[in-house]
Amino acid sequence: MDQLSxxxxxxxxxxxxxxxxxxxxxxxxxxxxxQGHLHxxxxxxxxxxxxxxxxxxxxxxxxxFVPLPHAHRIVGSVENPPQLVCAKVVYDQTQSNPIANSxxxxxxxxxxxxxxxxxxxxxxFEEAFQDKCGRLPMLSALTDIFIIHILRFVLSNxxxxxxLLAGLAHPQLAKVLVAIQAKPEYSWGLQEMADIALxxxxxxxxxxxxxxxxxxxxxLVDWRISVAKTLLKENKSVALVANSVGYENGSALxxxxxxxxxxxxxxxxLSIQ
Numbered sequence: 001m002d003q004l005s006x007x008x009x010x011x012x013x014x015x016x017x018x019x020x021x022x023x024x025x026x027x028x029x030x031x032x033x034x035q036g037h038l039h040x041x042x043x044x045x046x047x048x049x050x051x052x053x054x055x056x057x058x059x060x061x062x063x064x065f066v067p068l069p070h071a072h073r074i075v076g077s078v079e080n081p082p083q084l085v086c087a088k089v090v091y092d093q094t095q096s097n098p099i100a101n102s103x104x105x106x107x108x109x110x111x112x113x114x115x116x117x118x119x120x121x122x123x124x125f126e127e128a129f130q131d132k133c134g135r136l137p138m139l140s141a142l143t144d145i146f147i148i149h150i151l152r153f154v155l156s157n158x159x160x161x162x163x164l165l166a167g168l169a170h171p172q173l174a175k176v177l178v179a180i181q182a183k184p185e186y187s188w189g190l191q192e193m194a195d196i197a198l199x200x201x202x203x204x205x206x207x208x209x210x211x212x213x214x215x216x217x218x219x220l221v222d223w224r225i226s227v228a229k230t231l232l233k234e235n236k237s238v239a240l241v242a243n244s245v246g247y248e249n250g251s252a253l254x255x256x257x258x259x260x261x262x263x264x265x266x267x268x269x270l271s272i273q
Contacts, residue, residue: 003168004151006181010226011097012090015143017136019086020128023076027086031071036089036100038143039064039074042125044082047075050106058108063117065089065107065150067100085128087143094272095229102163103154117149167212172197176208180220184227185246188220225260228253229268238265 015038019027023046029037031051039048045059051071058064059080066072067089076082091097111118124142127135154160155169167173176193193216194204208216224245231241242253254264261268 003155003174003178004148006178007099007164007168008148008151010181010230011095011099012092013097013099013144013147014090015087015140015147016090017085017087017128017139017143019084020139022081022083023074024078024081025076027074027076029066029072029074031069033069034091034093034097035069036065036067036091037072038066038087038089038146040085040121040124040146042083042085042121045077045080046082046084047077048106049073049075056106056108061111061118061121063107063109063111063121063146063150065103066105067103067107068105070105072106083129085124085139085143087139089147094233095226098164099151102160102165104160107150107154107159109153114149114153117146117153120146120149162211162213164212167208170207170211172199173208173211176204176216177212177219180223184220184224185244187246188216190216221256221260225256228257228265232265232269233272241265 022044041058041062041064043061045057047055047057048064049055049072091100111121120142124139124146127138127142132138151165154165158166158169160166160169164177167177176196179196180188190201190205194201197204199207205216208219212219214222224247228241228245231244232238236244238250238253242248242250245253247253247256250265257263257265257268263271
């Protein structure tokens with residue numbers, strides 16, 4: 001499986017368009033849990049102001065992606081009102097999203113920087129500003145596709161310095177991450193991971209922690225817990241889930257859950273219901 005598919009299957013990033021049109025005045029976007037924002041500037045001029053009061057001016061067709069829950073303001077120019085499509089990016093509330101956590105607080109770039117983004121943007125704008133049948137589900141589908149194009153662009157241009165996406169952008173570390181994601185039940189050891197990366201144990205462990213932000217062992221545990229959470233929400237038994245993510249029995253999985261989350265698997269499941 002490729003670098004993005006497995007993590008996008010595990011960590012959902014669903015979009016919901018909430019504004020299309022010309023922005024007149026100021027729009028305040030509050031900080032909401034498990035939610036980011038995507039703004040696509042078709043034309044006009046706007047200023048985006050972050051939580052610290054830092055402002056940036058944009059007057060070209062631009063992607064503005066605020067991946068994490070950060071309050072911000074969009075100020076539209078009076079003389080040249082911006083034409084926008086704005087969408088919420090909603091994450092699974094039961095676990096943090098390592099994709100979003102790998103990205104800058106504000107990611108912005110011109111449509112022309114990526115032909116596929118430009119092509120999708122034009123299609124999206126056509127749907128947004130024409131009253132065609134099936135408009136809303138089409139907009140949701142296109143903004144979901146847009147997010148994938150953004151992540152591809154981020155990986156190919158290495159627009160992040162650390163975190164999961166930085167690891168996936170690294171040619172040697174990506175092989176290890178994809179292997180772990182494909183087989184969380186496997187008994188991974190440091191030597192086997194280093195062999196996949198074609199490095200010595202010490203060099204691999206140092207590089208992995210520096211780029212991804214945690215040790216290979218900690219990443220393996222976190223990935224297993226993420227997979228386990230998904231399986232538990234599907235009403236799989238604790239014993240079956242434990243075996244599916246590399247633990248001998250339910251008790252072993254419960255120890256890991258308590259260490260990381262302070263709850264047993266069953267307690268965690270009850271807490272999200």
